[in-house]
Amino acid sequence: MSHxxxxxxxxxxxxxxQFRDGVITRxxxxxxxxxxxxxxxxxxxxxxxxxxxQSKKTLTVGQSADVSKLDPQMSTTVNDIAVTFNLFxxxxxxxxxxxxYPSLATEWKLVNPTTWQFKLRxxxxxxxxxxxxxxxxxFTYERSYDPNAKVITKSVLNTIERIETPDPLTVVIVTKKxxxxxxxxxxxxxxxxxxxNYFQKVGEDEFNAKPIGSGPVKFTSWxxxxxxxxxxxxDYWGGKIAVDQxxxxxxxxxxxxxxxxxxxxxDIVTKVxxxxxxxxxxxxxxxxxGVLYGGLYxxxxxxxxxxxxxxxxxxxxxxxxxxxxxxxxxxxGQAAVxxxxxxxxxxxxxxxxPPLKYDPARAKELIKEANYKGDELLIETPIGFMVxxxxxxxxxxxxxxxxxxxxxxxxxxxxVYQQKIREKSFKGVRWTDPxxxxxxxxxxxxxxxxxxxxxxxxxxxxxxxxxxxxARFSVDEKFREQAYKEMARIxxxxxxxxxxxxxxxxxxxxxxxxxxxxxxQMMEFRRFNLKVNRA
Amino acid sequence: MxxxxxxxxxxxxxMLVALWAVVTVVFVVxxxxxxxxxxxxxxxAPIAEMERLRHEMGLDRPIFVQYGVFVNQxxxxxxxxxxHFRTSAMQVAWERxxxxxxxAGASFLCAIIIAIPAGVISAIKRGxxxxxxVMGVALIGQAAxxxxxxxxxxxxxxLWLGLFPTSGRGEWRQLVLPAITLGAxxxxxxARITRSAVLEILRADFIRTARAKGLPExxxxxxxxxxxxxxxxxxxxxxxxxxxLGGAVVTETIFSWPGIGRLAIQSIYNRDYPIVQxxxxxxxxxxxxLNFMVDVAYGILDPRIRRK
Numbered sequence: 001m002s003h004x005x006x007x008x009x010x011x012x013x014x015x016x017x018q019f020r021d022g023v024i025t026r027x028x029x030x031x032x033x034x035x036x037x038x039x040x041x042x043x044x045x046x047x048x049x050x051x052x053x054q055s056k057k058t059l060t061v062g063q064s065a066d067v068s069k070l071d072p073q074m075s076t077t078v079n080d081i082a083v084t085f086n087l088f089x090x091x092x093x094x095x096x097x098x099x100x101y102p103s104l105a106t107e108w109k110l111v112n113p114t115t116w117q118f119k120l121r122x123x124x125x126x127x128x129x130x131x132x133x134x135x136x137x138x139f140t141y142e143r144s145y146d147p148n149a150k151v152i153t154k155s156v157l158n159t160i161e162r163i164e165t166p167d168p169l170t171v172v173i174v175t176k177k178x179x180x181x182x183x184x185x186x187x188x189x190x191x192x193x194x195x196x197n198y199f200q201k202v203g204e205d206e207f208n209a210k211p212i213g214s215g216p217v218k219f220t221s222w223x224x225x226x227x228x229x230x231x232x233x234x235d236y237w238g239g240k241i242a243v244d245q246x247x248x249x250x251x252x253x254x255x256x257x258x259x260x261x262x263x264x265x266x267d268i269v270t271k272v273x274x275x276x277x278x279x280x281x282x283x284x285x286x287x288x289x290g291v292l293y294g295g296l297y298x299x300x301x302x303x304x305x306x307x308x309x310x311x312x313x314x315x316x317x318x319x320x321x322x323x324x325x326x327x328x329x330x331x332x333g334q335a336a337v338x339x340x341x342x343x344x345x346x347x348x349x350x351x352x353x354p355p356l357k358y359d360p361a362r363a364k365e366l367i368k369e370a371n372y373k374g375d376e377l378l379i380e381t382p383i384g385f386m387v388x389x390x391x392x393x394x395x396x397x398x399x400x401x402x403x404x405x406x407x408x409x410x411x412x413x414x415x416v417y418q419q420k421i422r423e424k425s426f427k428g429v430r431w432t433d434p435x436x437x438x439x440x441x442x443x444x445x446x447x448x449x450x451x452x453x454x455x456x457x458x459x460x461x462x463x464x465x466x467x468x469x470x471a472r473f474s475v476d477e478k479f480r481e482q483a484y485k486e487m488a489r490i491x492x493x494x495x496x497x498x499x500x501x502x503x504x505x506x507x508x509x510x511x512x513x514x515x516x517x518x519x520x521q522m523m524e525f526r527r528f529n530l531k532v533n534r535a
Numbered sequence: 536m537x538x539x540x541x542x543x544x545x546x547x548x549x550m551l552v553a554l555w556a557v558v559t560v561v562f563v564v565x566x567x568x569x570x571x572x573x574x575x576x577x578x579x580a581p582i583a584e585m586e587r588l589r590h591e592m593g594l595d596r597p598i599f600v601q602y603g604v605f606v607n608q609x610x611x612x613x614x615x616x617x618x619h620f621r622t623s624a625m626q627v628a629w630e631r632x633x634x635x636x637x638x639a640g641a642s643f644l645c646a647i648i649i650a651i652p653a654g655v656i657s658a659i660k661r662g663x664x665x666x667x668x669v670m671g672v673a674l675i676g677q678a679a680x681x682x683x684x685x686x687x688x689x690x691x692x693x694l695w696l697g698l699f700p701t702s703g704r705g706e707w708r709q710l711v712l713p714a715i716t717l718g719a720x721x722x723x724x725x726a727r728i729t730r731s732a733v734l735e736i737l738r739a740d741f742i743r744t745a746r747a748k749g750l751p752e753x754x755x756x757x758x759x760x761x762x763x764x765x766x767x768x769x770x771x772x773x774x775x776x777x778x779x780l781g782g783a784v785v786t787e788t789i790f791s792w793p794g795i796g797r798l799a800i801q802s803i804y805n806r807d808y809p810i811v812q813x814x815x816x817x818x819x820x821x822x823x824x825l826n827f828m829v830d831v832a833y834g835i836l837d838p839r840i841r842r843k
Contacts, residue, residue, distance in 0.1 A: 065801075068619055150591070152576050154584065205621060224620075224630065225793035225801075226704055251702060253789045255686045259694055259701035415806055418573040422585075452581075 056244035059513070059525070059532060062257050062266035066225050066250035071208040072192035073144050073151035081189055082270075082523035083228065083248055088192030088213035091118055091137065091171075092183055093524065096291070096516040098345050098439055100184060104132065104193055104214070105171075113178040113475050114161075118186075120169040124237050126195045127218045134165035139196035141173075150204070153190030177473040180480065184438035216241045216526055225250055239527035246525060261286055261508045267532070268513060270523075272506040273387050274332045280508045287511050290504040294345060294519035295435040295444065296338055297386060299379070299396075299498040302426045304458040307372050314495040316366035317377075317429075320403040321396055322358040323501060330391050334504040340488035341445040343502055345519060346436050347477075348484040353492075356499060363403045377407045378428035382414040386433050387503065393431070396500075424457060432497070435520065441484040442472050449496060459496035539834060546830050550823045557819040561812055562605055566598060571618050571806030592618065605812075614816065615809035619802065624809030628795060628817055634704055635794040638786070639779040641710050642718030646779075647772060650722045654729025658737060659756065669726065676723030685716040685789035702791040713790040717783050721775035728771040732764040739763070765836055773829035780825075781818040 063082060069075040072084040091105035105118040124132040143149050145158040159179040164172040175182060185191065198212050211219050216238065217230035228248040234240050249266065251257035258276055260266040262283050272280060272288065281288045299317075307313045323337040336344065339353040379397060383390045393409045400407040412420070420426050432455060437443030446468040448455040464487055471483040491497065507517050514531035518524065572585050572594070589595050593604065608615060617624045653673075657666045676684075692712060693701045699708050736742060737760060745755045784796035799814035 069621070074621070150588075155581075208621060223793060224627070225797060226634075226791070249703065249791065251791050253686075253702075253791070255689060256702045256789055256791060259689045262694060263697070263701050265701055265703070414804060415571075415573075419570055422570075422573045 057242075057532065057534075058245045058247055059243040059268070059530070060247045060249060060266045061523070062249050062251040062260050062269040064250075064257070064271045065252055067222070067228055067248060069208055070211040070219065070222075071151075071204065072194065072211075073140075073149075073153045073190055074208065076152060076189055078270075078521050079250075081521070083230070084189075084192055084211075084213075085215075085522050085524050086217045086230065086246065087211055087215045087219060088194065089124075089215050090188075090191045090193065091120075091186040094184070094187045094439065094518070094520060094522075095524075096518050096529065098294070098519060100187060100439075103187070104137075105186070108183050110475065111172075114175045116173045116175070116182050118171040118173070120171065121237060122169055124214055125235065126198065126214050127212045127233060128195070128198055130195055130197055131168075132193060132195070132214050133168035134171045135168070136193055136196045137171045138163045138165050139199070140192070140194045141190075143194075144190040151190075156185055156188055156190035159185075178475045179473070180475045180477070181438045181440055181442060184440065184443075188437060217246050220245075236527075241525055241527050242530050242532045258508065261510070264510065267510045268515065269508040271387065272508045274330070274334045274504075274506065276508075277332065277334065277506060285511050287509050288506055289509055289515070289517055290334060290506045291517040291519050292336060292345060293433075293435075293503050293505045294343065294439065294521075295433055296341070296343060296502050297392070297431065297433050297500050298341075298455075299429045299500060300426075300432045300455045300457070301429050301496055301498060302424070302457055303496055305427075307370060307375055307377070308428065309458075310370040310372075311494060312366040313370035313372060314498070315493075316363040316370065316403065317400065317405065318495055318498045319357060319359045319363040319366070320399050320405070321356075321498075321500065322399060323356060324358065326392060326395060327501060330388055330395065331501070331503065334506065335501040336504075338499040338502050341449075341491050341497060341499055342441045342484055342488050343436055343444070345439070346444075347440045348481050350485050350488060353488070360399075360403050367404055372405070374406050376428075377405055378410050379407065379430065380410045380412050380417070380420070380426055380428065381431050382417045383411055385414055385417070386431055389431050392500070421454060429498075434497075439520075441487070442468075445484070445487060445491060446472065449491065455497050457496060459494060461490055461494060464490045464494075542834055543831065546827055550827050553823050554816070554819055558609060558812060558816055559602075561815045562602060562808075563598075565803075565806070565808045565811055566601070570594075571808065609812075609816075614813040617802075617807055617810045619805045619807045619810070624807075624813045627810055628798065628813035631793060631795040631798050631814075632817065634792060635780060635783065635796065637704075637710065638713055638717060638783060638792055638794055639776070641714035642721065642779050643776050645714055645718040646722040646725055646775065650725035651729050651768065654726040655733050655756065655761070657726070657730045658733035661734060666730075670730070673723040673726045676719040677727070679719070681716060681720070681785040682789060684719050685712070685786060688712045688716055689789070702789075704792055709790075713786050713792050716789070717779060717786040721779055725768070725771055725775060729764070729768050732767040733760055736760045736764045762836070766833060769829055769832050769836070773825050773832075777822040777825050780821045 061082070063079045065079050067080050067083050068077065069080055070084060070087065072088055075081070089104045091103060092108070093101050093103040095101055104121055104124060106121050108116060108118045111117050118137075120132070120134060120137070126132055141157050141160060141163055144151060144156060145154045145160065159175045159177065159182065161174045161176045164174070166172060173182065193214065194207075195212055199207050202210070214237075216233050216236045218233050220229040220231045222228040226249070230246045230248070232241050232244050251260055251266070251269065254273070254276070257266070257269045258272070258280065261269045261280065264285065277288050280286050301308050301314055303309055303314070327333060327335045327337060337355040338344075339355050340350065342349050377400065379393045381389055381393055397407045397409050417430070420430070434444050434448050434455070437447060447453055449459065449464070450456065450468055451460065451465065467483040467487050471480045474480055505517060505521065509515065512532060512534040514533070515525070515529060572589050576585060576588065593601060605615070612625060614624045616622060617627050620627050653669050657669045660666050689701050689712065692698050699711050703709050742755060742759060745759050781796065783792070783794055784800045786792065787794045787797040788800075795814050795817060799811060799818070802810035802814065
């Protein structure tokens with residue numbers, strides 16, 4: 001060790017020598033030792049900073065959990081998609097403005113009601129140098145719904161009947177019935193284009209461990225539960241991104257996640273709850289970016305048993321919820337009151353419907369009308385799977401009590417919650433946060449309430465079903481608009497799902513980072529949407 | 536030495552039975568507690584798809600058949616493939632062992648270097664201000680929940696003072712806060728037990744004799760007291776080391792430390808049976824080996840024990 005700071009500071013050797021020679025007292029020795037340790041730490045910090053400045057320009061993203069799989073057809077969880085949407089490209093891409101843009105496909109058109117043609121971008125290469133062609137698209141899509149493949153994305157592209165590849169840059173897709181949303185589906189999960197040759201050469205497990213795509217970053221290394229490192233793809237067709245490296249870190253504990261952002265150890269963190277917003281936006285170097293979630297927080301009602309089988313009772317439940325208050329007090333204004341199961345930002349949103357009303361007097365009347373005998377009404381929920389789920393449950397329980405509903409909150413574990421969804425064994429109501437899959441009512445209202453859908457339970461209505469089926473297979477957007485308007489009103493009358501709020505999703509960012517989050521939770525980093533203003 | 540050999544063989548046998556029992560209990564409890572299949576598939580996956588996956592994972596077979604397959608594989612050190620990561624469960628768990636050992640080792644060193652001298656001095660200076668302060672701090676260490684200590688350390692030492700990083704694993708500075716957080720409870724209990732064990736011995740007749748015959752105080756403490764107070768101290772140290780290895784879940788989560796505890800808890804939520812079994816097996820294995828070592832240490836320190 002060098003004799004650092006011989007003048008005012010002290011080295012370890014000199015300190016020990018002085019202590020031994022009786023020059024300083026024991027107390028003086030301890031104080032000096034603390035000083036030496038402190039200066040060592042400071043010097044090391046300085047060295048690290050100097051080294052950091054010379055090293056690669058890195059974007060560090062802190063997520064609420066670790067990545068689990070990298071095979072894009074093996075996972076649909078948000079934390080995995082954040083990575084795979086950067087390792088891979090889709091044919092189309094939905095940007096922060098909610099619109100569909102060309103990605104690997106430069107153009108697409110509907111040739112006839114069941115045939116779509118996509119033109120691919122020329123000269124696109126996978127990370128291993130192989131060219132990306134129509135064969136890879138055909139392989140990827142066919143695997144996504146292959147009954148024998150062990151993938152979990154079979155419901156996304158299963159409207160496809162067959163795929164033709166007349167030349168390396170043309171893909172012709174024939175659907176079983178007219179599918180107005182096919183182009184939108186290609187931007188979703190299951191649609192990340194994988195390299196056929198490499199995949200077949202290395203097999204499923206090796207591909208999951210060392211994936212190869214065509215995206216703006218390449219897989220470099222992954223230490224599970226610690227960090228995943230992705231190096232920039234310098235030959236990316238859309239131009240090299242603004243950093244040399246993206247690092248994904250799992251930071252499950254909120255305090256640590258926010259702490260990492262405030263201290264500059266992370267550049268972007270996800271899932272910032274509204275009560276931390278001020279802390280992040282008031283700090284010198286950090287800011288908040290929010291986006292209205294492309295989905296809803298709803299209460300799903302088990303409509304088969306009294307009193308929940310009664311329509312007036314369900315209407316009373318909805319009227320008794322003061323959504324404005326929830327938005328103002330719990331969400332600090334960072335949420336919107338919805339007007340139906342079709343959300344603001346989606347196609348066929350109906351602005352003429354008023355936001356859902358709060359009317360406790362009318363709720364009390366409806367409860368009388370429903371002949372309610374005071375049976376217990378349960379909200380069964382895991383805590384923390386949605387932002388503010390516990391707080392909102394507590395508030396709603398007390399709002400229901402105010403109008404005479406005997407409500408109670410019961411906490412359950414997340415996997416029990418999942419199992420109850422499967423078995424349809426919820427006794428009362430539960431929270432659900434449906435995402436609007438293709439920015440279209442078909443991807444949320446109908447997907448969730450069609451027969452067999454995750455929130456269908458025992459609700460069935462002939463007109464609703466007729467319109468939902470017809471709109472799904474129609475390429476006439478005028479007809480679809482009318483159909484969804486009517487369906488939204490039927491849903492509000494029967495309320496198998498009670499929409500509560502449309503929340504803002506909040507991300508914490510360093511001020512030096514310019515990036516806007518997407519409503520559908522997909523975290524794409526491209527040259528056009530990411531800027532990092534530091535050395 | 537034959538007696539010692541039998542003593543060792545007996546302890547070794549007990550160790551294996553304990554391991555088998557732990558793993559069997561985990562096998563049964565995990566299977567009673569829920570189905571992993573709904574967690575693996577998206578919410579709108581059809582029933583047929585779930586059945587297929589359940590069959591593929593062998594979950595549709597009777598539980599005793601599953602147990603037979605499990606024991607057969609476990610004997611060969613194979614706990615199956617992780618449901619979540621789709622690779623060897625034992626390998627996934629094994630990758631976490633270095634991080635866990637690093638954290639537990641650092642906490643353990645902190646604990647014994649600080650706690651044993653603190654406890655001994657407290658006992659010698661019983662009733663003084665020093666004693667009150669040390670025992671007061673120990674009480675806080677024992678009573679304050681780990682998540683509270685962890686978050687407070689992040690807030691003070693990293694955000695306000697900027698001394699250490701908030702989380703992660705890599706350089707030594709990232710180890711400091713989690714090691715203190717994890718070690719706090721162990722430190723507190725070791726200090727308290729050391730103090731009471733030493734106090735107990737200090738009252739014994741032979742200490743009075745040692746002092747009466749004019750032995751220097753240091754020698755009385757180091758040789759006569761410590762050797763006799765060693766059994767309870769070693770017991771608590773052994774137990775605490777076991778806790779440090781297996782009980783780091785909260786600390787690992789707060790500091791994003793990629794250890795085995797966090798893997799285990801995450802795998803429980805995911806109903807990833809093979810990983811949970813591997814983690815429990817490894818943690819139990821480390822615990823049992825430590826207990827065995829503590830037993831051996833007893834035998835060495837106190838000849839009466841190995842004759843029993």
